[in-house]
Amino acid sequence: MPSYVIPARCTGCGDCVNICPSHIMQFTKTGVFGRKAVNIEPESCWECYNCVKHCPQGAVQIRGYADFTPLGGAVEVYRDEETNRVYWTIRYRNGTVKHFVFPIRTTPWGSIKPPHETPEPPKDMLRTPYLSFEHEKLGGNKLGVELPRIKVPEMVKVEVRG
Amino acid sequence: MVKTRVRYVDSDILIIGGGMAGTGAAWEARYWCRNCRIILAEKANINRSGAVAMGLSAINTYLGLRCKENTVEDYVKYVRGDLMGVVREDLVYDYARHVDSTVHLFDEWGLPIWPEPKTGCYVREGKWQIMIHGESYKAIVAEAARKAIGDENILNRVMVTHLLKSPTNPNRVVGALGFNANDGAIYVFRAKAVIMAAGGGSQIYRPRSQGEGLGRSWYPPWSSASSYGMMIEAGAVMTMMEARFVVPRFKDGYGPVGAYQLLLKTRISNVNGQDFWKPHLDEIRKLYSGKGKYVDLPITPTTLRVYAQRLEWMAGRGPSLMRTDETVKKGTESEAVAFEDFLDMTISQVGIWAGQNHEPSERPYEVITTEPYVMGSHATECGAWASGPEDLSPRVIDGLPNDRRYQYYWGYNRMTTLDGLFCAGDACGANPHKFSSGSFTEGRLAAKAAVLYLMDHSDERVEVDRQQVDSLTAKLIEPLERWEKGKNTVVTGPGYMHPIDPGKMYWKQGLFRLQKIMDEYAGGWSTMYITNEWMLNRALELIQFLKEDFIKYAVAQDWHELMRTWELWHRILTAEAVVRHMQFRKETRWPGYYVRADYPALDDDNWHVFVNSKYDAETGRWELWKVPVVHIIEFP
Numbered sequence A: 001m002p003s004y005v006i007p008a009r010c011t012g013c014g015d016c017v018n019i020c021p022s023h024i025m026q027f028t029k030t031g032v033f034g035r036k037a038v039n040i041e042p043e044s045c046w047e048c049y050n051c052v053k054h055c056p057q058g059a060v061q062i063r064g065y066a067d068f069t070p071l072g073g074a075v076e077v078y079r080d081e082e083t084n085r086v087y088w089t090i091r092y093r094n095g096t097v098k099h100f101v102f103p104i105r106t107t108p109w110g111s112i113k114p115p116h117e118t119p120e121p122p123k124d125m126l127r128t129p130y131l132s133f134e135h136e137k138l139g140g141n142k143l144g145v146e147l148p149r150i151k152v153p154e155m156v157k158v159e160v161r162g
Numbered sequence B: 001m002v003k004t005r006v007r008y009v010d011s012d013i014l015i016i017g018g019g020m021a022g023t024g025a026a027w028e029a030r031y032w033c034r035n036c037r038i039i040l041a042e043k044a045n046i047n048r049s050g051a052v053a054m055g056l057s058a059i060n061t062y063l064g065l066r067c068k069e070n071t072v073e074d075y076v077k078y079v080r081g082d083l084m085g086v087v088r089e090d091l092v093y094d095y096a097r098h099v100d101s102t103v104h105l106f107d108e109w110g111l112p113i114w115p116e117p118k119t120g121c122y123v124r125e126g127k128w129q130i131m132i133h134g135e136s137y138k139a140i141v142a143e144a145a146r147k148a149i150g151d152e153n154i155l156n157r158v159m160v161t162h163l164l165k166s167p168t169n170p171n172r173v174v175g176a177l178g179f180n181a182n183d184g185a186i187y188v189f190r191a192k193a194v195i196m197a198a199g200g201g202s203q204i205y206r207p208r209s210q211g212e213g214l215g216r217s218w219y220p221p222w223s224s225a226s227s228y229g230m231m232i233e234a235g236a237v238m239t240m241m242e243a244r245f246v247v248p249r250f251k252d253g254y255g256p257v258g259a260y261q262l263l264l265k266t267r268i269s270n271v272n273g274q275d276f277w278k279p280h281l282d283e284i285r286k287l288y289s290g291k292g293k294y295v296d297l298p299i300t301p302t303t304l305r306v307y308a309q310r311l312e313w314m315a316g317r318g319p320s321l322m323r324t325d326e327t328v329k330k331g332t333e334s335e336a337v338a339f340e341d342f343l344d345m346t347i348s349q350v351g352i353w354a355g356q357n358h359e360p361s362e363r364p365y366e367v368i369t370t371e372p373y374v375m376g377s378h379a380t381e382c383g384a385w386a387s388g389p390e391d392l393s394p395r396v397i398d399g400l401p402n403d404r405r406y407q408y409y410w411g412y413n414r415m416t417t418l419d420g421l422f423c424a425g426d427a428c429g430a431n432p433h434k435f436s437s438g439s440f441t442e443g444r445l446a447a448k449a450a451v452l453y454l455m456d457h458s459d460e461r462v463e464v465d466r467q468q469v470d471s472l473t474a475k476l477i478e479p480l481e482r483w484e485k486g487k488n489t490v491v492t493g494p495g496y497m498h499p500i501d502p503g504k505m506y507w508k509q510g511l512f513r514l515q516k517i518m519d520e521y522a523g524g525w526s527t528m529y530i531t532n533e534w535m536l537n538r539a540l541e542l543i544q545f546l547k548e549d550f551i552k553y554a555v556a557q558d559w560h561e562l563m564r565t566w567e568l569w570h571r572i573l574t575a576e577a578v579v580r581h582m583q584f585r586k587e588t589r590w591p592g593y594y595v596r597a598d599y600p601a602l603d604d605d606n607w608h609v610f611v612n613s614k615y616d617a618e619t620g621r622w623e624l625w626k627v628p629v630v631h632i633i634e635f636p
């Protein structure tokens, strides 16, 4: 099983079900343990780790695809949207451990200013090649230079062969 | 009877797929149209969907115009050379001149791009690539799209399956049909403009992975070729579907090679430590140099490098080895770079190394070529044939029919040959190398053009035909009906397998059949990417049986399986297009991607052209034709 759930830790909150890009993290139908998450289709799992990163209980883990990964190693992750860092622990089969920490974002979550908070663009700009924020009239020039252009002849002559 | 609940959703602009291109489209559509209703239908959850669901460690397309690092002209020449001369230069020039502004938006939104403190620019991975800490790349662009159009207009878990056409104009797309894979609600989308951004296609060819690890393809298993499948079925003109793509990647985990090769300057050798390129240079130059002098370009085309590695392998000196032992030093920055490159976008590769006790600083690691993928945003160019921008496309190409099937311009940037249907990202053909940043940019371009289209057609009312909707809905749920009816007719096989039933075909059975056909006859890895006319004909014959079986026997036990079933249909149509195109092009232009053994050389006299095609869903017939390449930048 690429991703698997430890039932004792799973509260059935559904965060992993919600996020899985492959629609394969799903709830168990019934059961004495109550509602739990389960990977229903391991062969459609990309080992993308989104279920692991999103589980608030640390209940989802990944065991490498057994078809080509020797057992005994592990990759563990903790992703923190407060410090905006992702913490990796890599455990080798022979006991070697490696730690890595990387930043994930430089601004607070939710801080992006939507495009409609800038003044509405003049309609005639629709017929120019500029995109949003590429021209002073459109909220500043994020390109850093004037938009490059080249001259293309209006009419081109070609012949088709074969 | 399967109970259906049908919801009608009306919008000005419908975006299909919320990946890189779809989020770019949402952002730009709202910018230009403040009171438009913009709806985005996404098969998964927009926060983590598509090819960037895991994250990325680099932005592969950034010119650096601000710092005068490159020019757009040089970029177009590079991309053209990489695809052996055949690209729509108007489309490539267009996204390239805008891509920097996209990256600067990402920077402002909070994507950590490695800064170059001395120059105030970004750290370069290679000539066109920059480095990022991209674990949250997709979540960040998703936030931008959600802010732009509002969460209430983003429909997660809705898979779109078919495009809807106007009852009075068969060339006009007026919406789409789909369903929610969780609760089975069926959606009828009525829209004045539709942007196709549902990504590329994996799992069409048999992957090298197997069993429980089947989903570990390089492009994600959820890249279901839906963009192509829906557009083909609706009769949009497609282009360059033969240029399906093969990449060298770290073995089994498909770990990326970019940072190793470009940033850490790691070399690739054969198993004896020798260079793979020089022994084959003369032969490759003879067969593939052509008018474009491709072999001697400053950056050797991807496809030729891949081919040389394969020749080494076939000569018994493979596989290729990435000499990480020469460039990665344990406990230093180079080791962090090496591992982050995987952890940001292909975590499995680290899992494999951990299981194998592999230390990159001590030993090299195998690099082999993947199974082929059908896509339009990487070093390849499958997709829809689209109009270019007003100021860069030749307005009229004299000597060709005045018809969208041949011309480069018909009024709205990135509009396909169908009125009201736009494309972006993997969906849009003949303009490769967009990658993440360029796909987002193309989404922006398509959305702006869609707003212009709305303005020009403001008095037009879109209508959908009740009958068309009813018959498509019936078709959509037919696999479920078939299951309901035939339940309990046979009891075979262990519970974890689909039943063996002569009257039913489950998605996995159909998918494996497709992968086997494509792998063995259409240049997959098991034949070392070699094919010929006979094999391609055989592939078509077997695909025809598969299409018939799908129509007659496809079955799904629940809404999740129904999603898999329609993904299969999109893959089948895409596969057929690929085979038809490969059969039509009688030369070998990209030997690293596939070799037509019966035409093993580049043939510039006859094939320096695009191959375009159109499918007629009523008759099942295909038409294919050549379209000349117009160079807007001096060639060669």
Ligand SMILES: Cc1cc2nc3c(=O)[nH]c(=O)nc-3n(C[C@H](O)[C@H](O)[C@H](O)COP(=O)(O)OP(=O)(O)OC[C@H]3O[C@@H](n4cnc5c(N)ncnc54)[C@H](O)[C@@H]3O)c2cc1C
Pocket: B016, B017, B018, B019, B020, B021, B022, B041, B042, B043, B044, B049, B050, B051, B052, B056, B057, B058, B059, B060, B061, B158, B159, B160, B161, B197, B198, B199, B200, B218, B219, B220, B222, B223, B224, B226, B227, B256, B258, B345, B346, B377, B378, B424, B425, B426, B427, B434, B435, B436, B437, B439, B440
């Ligand atoms: C492993 C890997 C490494 C890569 N490395 C890099 C890199 O380093 N730098 C870089 O710039 N690029 C890189 N890329 C390429 C980049 O990810 C793609 O070029 C880009 O994501 C393409 O954008 P898109 O919008 O066309 O497709 P996607 O981003 O895949 O989006 C398609 C969207 O459509 C949705 N969808 C699919 N079918 C349907 C349907 N039927 N109905 C509704 N929604 C649907 C999907 O869920 C998805 O959200 C990499 C890709 C991969 C897989």
Ligand code: SF4
Pocket: A002, A003, A019, A020, A021, A022, A023, A024, A025, A039, A044, A045, A046, A047, A048, A049, A050, A051, A052
């Ligand atoms: S690793 Fe990714 S694909 Fe696999 S179950 Fe988790 S979220 Fe889904």
Ligand code: SF4
Pocket: A005, A009, A010, A011, A012, A013, A014, A015, A016, A017, A036, A037, A054, A055, A056, A057, A058, A059, A060
């Ligand atoms: S996110 Fe964790 S706790 Fe919540 S359902 Fe999934 S496994 Fe259980």
